[in-house]
Amino acid sequence: MTSDESKADSPREAALNEHYGVTDLGDEILAALEAAGKDVDALTRDDIASFDEFHIRGREATREVADLAAVEANSRVLDIGCGIGGPARTLASEFGCDVVGIDIVEEYCRAATLFTDRVGLTDEVRFQRGNALDLPFEDETFDVVWFEHTLLNVEATEAAVEEAGRVCRPGGTLALYEIYAGPRGEPVFPVPWASDASLSHLDPPERLREIVLGRGFDEIAWRDVTGPSLEWFRNVVESMRSRPADAPPPLGLNLLMGSETPVKAANVVRNLEEDRIAVVQGVYERVS
Incomplete structure (x- = not known):
């Protein structure tokens, strides 16, 4: 969910690493998996699917976006804001892609590499620390450039899309799965991507489309998926509320969001219900 700033020691990069970067995240997750009875020396993608x-x-959403974008086998994909690498592993394992993932959060890159190795996808997926505003790649390197809940932490959407276009080959694809600003006020915080407004940067939908179309892309698809997003998060909140108090911690997104997970999840539901945020999947072709 992250990627921003072009200077390694910028205050913004430090803030993003503080927000997302649980120390020794990979080891913490491995310990949780082992406590849940998983064989951490023989993990499968299904073992880690819940987080x-x-x-x-x-x-499910990653598969939808890949299908919407008609991602082809052997495509070279750049996943910007790759998190701990789940979408990259899905694109490699299920769609036959060669994937590079970057993220501004160092602990995410470490965990992404660890779990990619554990599930046997090292040859197909690689990760490195990087950011959306200064991509460390040559022009026209990738067939697909992928943003999945990443732009919500990027102040300069224009610069991020400009960089995406630079590294995308002519005729290549820009795939978006993003949260955008709703019409009825600022989000209620905290939410998974920000504890307060300082790290949250949501564009209105018309502005997001204008930015992409103005930087050498044609729109192929634009699909509002707010409805199923709200239903999914309502189920997440209900599952947490119905969990017995003495039950062990679940193997879920709490491993990434920590003790504030229930509050953050409830606030996402409220923000979706009150039209403070909405969710979209978009596909664009680079034409110039």
């Missing part, structure tokens, strides 16, 4: 993709509707 692997840090965005609304998880792996």
